[in-house]
Amino acid sequence: DAKTTQPPSMDCAEGRAANLPCNHSTISGNEYVYWYRQIHSQGPQYIIHGLKNNETNEMASLIITEDRKSSTLILPHATLRDTAVYYCIVRVADSSNTGKLIFGQGTTLQVKP
Amino acid sequence: DGGITQSPKYLFRKEGQNVTLSCEQNLNHDAMYWYRQDPGQGLRLIYYSQIVNDFQKGDIAEGYSVSREKKESFPLTVTSAQKNPTAFYLCASSITGVNQPQHFGDGTRLSIL
Numbered sequence: 001d002a003k004t005t006q007p008p009s010m011d012c013a014e015g016r017a018a019n020l021p022c023n024h025s026t027i028s029g030n031e032y033v034y035w036y037r038q039i040h041s042q043g044p045q046y047i048i049h050g051l052k053n054n055e056t057n058e059m060a061s062l063i064i065t066e067d068r069k070s071s072t073l074i075l076p077h078a079t080l081r082d083t084a085v086y087y088c089i090v091r092v093a094d095s096s097n098t099g100k101l102i103f104g105q106g107t108t109l110q111v112k113p
Numbered sequence: 114d115g116g117i118t119q120s121p122k123y124l125f126r127k128e129g130q131n132v133t134l135s136c137e138q139n140l141n142h143d144a145m146y147w148y149r150q151d152p153g154q155g156l157r158l159i160y161y162s163q164i165v166n167d168f169q170k171g172d173i174a175e176g177y178s179v180s181r182e183k184k185e186s187f188p189l190t191v192t193s194a195q196k197n198p199t200a201f202y203l204c205a206s207s208i209t210g211v212n213q214p215q216h217f218g219d220g221t222r223l224s225i226l
Contacts, residue, residue, distance in 0.1 A: 041220070041222075042219050043117075043119075043205075043217030043218050043219045043220050044156075044217045045217070046214045046215065046216055046217075049212070049214055100158040100161070100171065100172075101148075101156060101158075103155030103156045105153075105155070
């Protein structure tokens with residue numbers, strides 16, 4: 001399984017961009033990078049995923065380095081409601097085709113007024 | 114609105130009792146999953162199903178059972194054989210395929226009386 005490394009916590013000012021880094025140096029060529037977030041006592045919320053090209057949707061942008069060993073999730077204009085634990089996940093492409101997600105410790109993002 | 118509904122939100126179990134957690138989705142997804150989350154930890158896969166009338170054990174299936182009689186429903190039973198059932202239980206669903214994002218319900222918190 002490819003492992004991910006994220007900083008345990010980050011702060012961001014409301015209205016500013018939040019840039020959350022993730023290292024996944026052992027990622028395989030066919031493994032996607034996923035980002036989820038979890039607000040306390042709720043289920044994880046899917047944000048975005050990508051393979052090697054940068055991706056953007058209504059929630060965020062995902063920037064993946066050319067060597068695919070790291071990525072950055074960008075929330076362009078953080079609000080107080082973006083305060084959550086953010087998980088960077090490399091999807092297990094195992095032979096059983098489980099598709100299971102392996103969540104690490106994540107980054108706790110605190111958006112401050 | 115399409116989504117995943119888990120019920121109840123809170124559940125209490127007495128010693129020696131089996132309890133069943135409900136998971137219903139109206140997203141027309143073929144694949145469904147059950148995860149367990151312990152405080153401060155990531156998710157661990159209990160069971161998953163990629164099609165009606167078929168399901169597979171995940172990493173921590175002992176003490177749990179599931180059924181998949183309908184596409185929309187994937188109930189999880191926590192049996193008395195599960196000696197440490199106190200946890201936050203999360204149900205997810207996705208379009209079949211390793212690289213399809215999973216979408217989660219809001220979870221059921223199970224505690225022992």
